[in-house]
Amino acid sequence: MKRDEAIGATLILLFGAVTVYFSLRMSIGTFRAAGSGLFPLGLGILLMGLSIAFFVKAGVRGLPIGKKKPPSEVPRSTQQVILFMGAILLATLLLKELGYPLVSFLLLLALLRILGERRWVYTLSLSFLTATGTYVLFVLWLQIPLPKGWIGL
Amino acid sequence: MFESLQHLVTGFGIALTVDNLFYCLIGAVIGTLIGVLPGIGPIAGIALLIPATYHLSATSAIIMLAGIYYGAMYGGSTTSILLNVPGETASVITCIEGYQMAQKGRAGPALATCAIGSFIAGSIAILGLVFLAPPLAEAALAFGPPEYFSLMVFGFIVLCNVTGTSLIKSLMMAVVGLIIGTIGLDPVTGVARFTFGSMSLLSGMEFVAVAIGLFGIGEVLANVEKPLAFLEGKVLVPRLRELYPTLQDFKKSIGPILRGTGIGFGVGLVPGPAPVIATYSSYMVERKISKNPEAFGKGAIEGVAGPESANNSACQSAFIPLFVLGIPFAPPTAILLGALLIHGVSPGPLMIGQHPSLFWGVIASMYIGNFILLILNLPFVPLFANILRIPKKVLLPLVILFCITGMYTVNNSVFDIWMMLLFGGIGFLMRKLDYEGAPLLLALVLGPKLEVAFRQSLMISHGDFGIFVNRPISMGFLLATLLFLLFPVFRIILKSTGKGGGFRGSMGGNKG
Numbered sequence: 001m002k003r004d005e006a007i008g009a010t011l012i013l014l015f016g017a018v019t020v021y022f023s024l025r026m027s028i029g030t031f032r033a034a035g036s037g038l039f040p041l042g043l044g045i046l047l048m049g050l051s052i053a054f055f056v057k058a059g060v061r062g063l064p065i066g067k068k069k070p071p072s073e074v075p076r077s078t079q080q081v082i083l084f085m086g087a088i089l090l091a092t093l094l095l096k097e098l099g100y101p102l103v104s105f106l107l108l109l110a111l112l113r114i115l116g117e118r119r120w121v122y123t124l125s126l127s128f129l130t131a132t133g134t135y136v137l138f139v140l141w142l143q144i145p146l147p148k149g150w151i152g153l
Numbered sequence: 154m155f156e157s158l159q160h161l162v163t164g165f166g167i168a169l170t171v172d173n174l175f176y177c178l179i180g181a182v183i184g185t186l187i188g189v190l191p192g193i194g195p196i197a198g199i200a201l202l203i204p205a206t207y208h209l210s211a212t213s214a215i216i217m218l219a220g221i222y223y224g225a226m227y228g229g230s231t232t233s234i235l236l237n238v239p240g241e242t243a244s245v246i247t248c249i250e251g252y253q254m255a256q257k258g259r260a261g262p263a264l265a266t267c268a269i270g271s272f273i274a275g276s277i278a279i280l281g282l283v284f285l286a287p288p289l290a291e292a293a294l295a296f297g298p299p300e301y302f303s304l305m306v307f308g309f310i311v312l313c314n315v316t317g318t319s320l321i322k323s324l325m326m327a328v329v330g331l332i333i334g335t336i337g338l339d340p341v342t343g344v345a346r347f348t349f350g351s352m353s354l355l356s357g358m359e360f361v362a363v364a365i366g367l368f369g370i371g372e373v374l375a376n377v378e379k380p381l382a383f384l385e386g387k388v389l390v391p392r393l394r395e396l397y398p399t400l401q402d403f404k405k406s407i408g409p410i411l412r413g414t415g416i417g418f419g420v421g422l423v424p425g426p427a428p429v430i431a432t433y434s435s436y437m438v439e440r441k442i443s444k445n446p447e448a449f450g451k452g453a454i455e456g457v458a459g460p461e462s463a464n465n466s467a468c469q470s471a472f473i474p475l476f477v478l479g480i481p482f483a484p485p486t487a488i489l490l491g492a493l494l495i496h497g498v499s500p501g502p503l504m505i506g507q508h509p510s511l512f513w514g515v516i517a518s519m520y521i522g523n524f525i526l527l528i529l530n531l532p533f534v535p536l537f538a539n540i541l542r543i544p545k546k547v548l549l550p551l552v553i554l555f556c557i558t559g560m561y562t563v564n565n566s567v568f569d570i571w572m573m574l575l576f577g578g579i580g581f582l583m584r585k586l587d588y589e590g591a592p593l594l595l596a597l598v599l600g601p602k603l604e605v606a607f608r609q610s611l612m613i614s615h616g617d618f619g620i621f622v623n624r625p626i627s628m629g630f631l632l633a634t635l636l637f638l639l640f641p642v643f644r645i646i647l648k649s650t651g652k653g654g655g656f657r658g659s660m661g662g663n664k665g
Contacts, residue, residue, distance in 0.1 A: 026346060043332045112550055116627070
């Protein structure tokens with residue numbers, strides 16, 4: 001079994017176990033008058049059973065379960081994904097404080113730079129125009145109350 | 154039948170109001186754009202635009218969202234033919250013959266055949282919808298909780314069997330979706346479950362957050378992981394020398410279009426990713442019955458006309474189980490179910506009687522939408538294709554910004570954005586580990602219905618599970634479920650006896 005496959009199945013097994021644990025803390029009731037925990041308990045047990053079946057099947061075969069993907073021709077850039085996601089998380093964290101117009105501008109600027117756009121004038125103007133455009137569309141036209149933040153827009 | 158036609162005429166009256174025409178046009182245009190752009194499928198597209206429909210009436214909202222769904226099917230063929238890049242999964246088959254035609258300078262006729270075929274198929278399928286939905290709704294009135302439970306179980310098993318590469322993995326995803334669906338207030342007792350004290354989770358997991366996360370953010374992150382050259386790459390759109398098909402092209406296409414319509418309509422009625430299965434089945438049928446099978450793979454117009462018609466026909470007939478039973482059989486219709494519920498409409502056998510203006514208005518709008526798409530797709534193909542010139546490194550940040558903005562507008566809540574990002578991360582990991590998002594999303598939407606049906610059935614039977622097998626309709630669905638579960642075993646036996654691999658085998662799948 002491939003390492004990735006094992007990690008995936010283990011995470012799902014754990015998710016099933018956590019579901020069972022918290023379901024048991026609810027009322028289970030009877031089949032005639034089921035409590036709120038009965039259905040998720042059954043699902044948790046079923047999920048654990050499926051993950052164990054997955055392990056057994058993969059172990060018996062000694063091969064990854066599922067279609068073999070052709071080897072990727074391109075090198076993966078996990079660092080780029082972490083930076084990209086990090087910028088989005090930071091923007092979400094600051095959304096209430098800085099407000100939508102500023103955050104959308106800064107987020108676009110950061111994401112464009114992370115994805116390799118090196119021309120400052122281009123990234124600054126594209127970010128500014130897009131942030132202004134979405135502000136006009138969502139806030140001014142559609143009247144959606146997006147966070148104003150300290151700039152008050 | 155006459156009554157249905159009368160209702161349809163009323164529906165046209167509703168769909169042809171200025172407002173509804175406008176939203177139909179908007180839906181068709183946005184859908185085409187979503188179909189053209191690789192990476193943003195109809196699921197994320199519809200989910201992203203649900204918040205924009207909040208101030209609309211339920212009819213206008215569903216007209217627009219349905220337009221996005223079938224518009225994406227039209228748009229998806231453009232990139233398949235011009236660039237060999239399917240805009241969405243249902244267009245994969247169109248790449249085979251469509252791109253070959255484009256290489257021979259016949260991109261125009263291929264695109265036109267797609268548009269005409271899709272229009273004919275869509276129009277015929279709508280007639281099927283008009284005449285089949287009302288009697289099916291009457292029949293569905295006989296369904297009680299056990300029948301609904303068994304039908305939903307059947308739907309899950311079939312969907313899991315035909316999506317992804319491993320049945321166990323798809324089943325695991327469906328169960329994960331069902332568990333996530335239990336978050337919030339217990340639908341029977343009203344007790345909070347898995348909320349961990351959060352008020353935001355009391356109303357359950359926001360399905361729009363899950364849909365945009367899994368299918369929007371997850372896809373963007375998967376693209377971000379690709380190398381710089383991919384992100385900077387601009388697409389070279391070939392020039393269209395000729396646009397319209399010849400009479401001979403039309404003669405060759407009409408048979409495949411009609412056959413594709415029939416196949417697509419049938420496939421759309423059963424659970425699973427209908428457009429994908431319909432296009433594949435249609436292509437295989439056309440190749441099998443062709444007098445020149447050797448022409449396939451080298452730009453046979455029949456291989457474009459059939460699958461594209463099947464694709465659109467399946468899209469339209471997929472609305473039948475959604476409207477008539479209230480049970481979506483595929484993720485895009487699951488999203489539409491969510492949108493209907495948000496607008497206070499509960500689809501099911503009573504929907505046609507309770508919301509006739511919505512039902513008949515949406516059906517009539519589909520016909521108008523198909524006509525709009527026919528007009529859009531022929532002369533404006535070069536315009537849509539030019540959108541592909543936007544480099545990915547510019548497009549991806551824009552998609553993220555729209556996801557965040559769209560998500561916030563659902564409940565004006567930053568919590569929802571966090572949930573969307575969480576599911577975005579999960580969606581990215583699922584792509585890496587080869588897990589399918591479709592069963593999870595469908596299970597999330599149907600989970601509460603499934604649980605209520607299950608518990609009500611056991612209440613009726615005083616805890617006796619025999620209720621699921623003692624009632625003939627329920628028994629029928631469970632037997633069909635069992636057959637689908639045993640299908641991989643049958644295939645292995647057939648393979649070992651050297652009698653062929655069946656459908657999944659031909660698809661290259663290796664169900665575990």
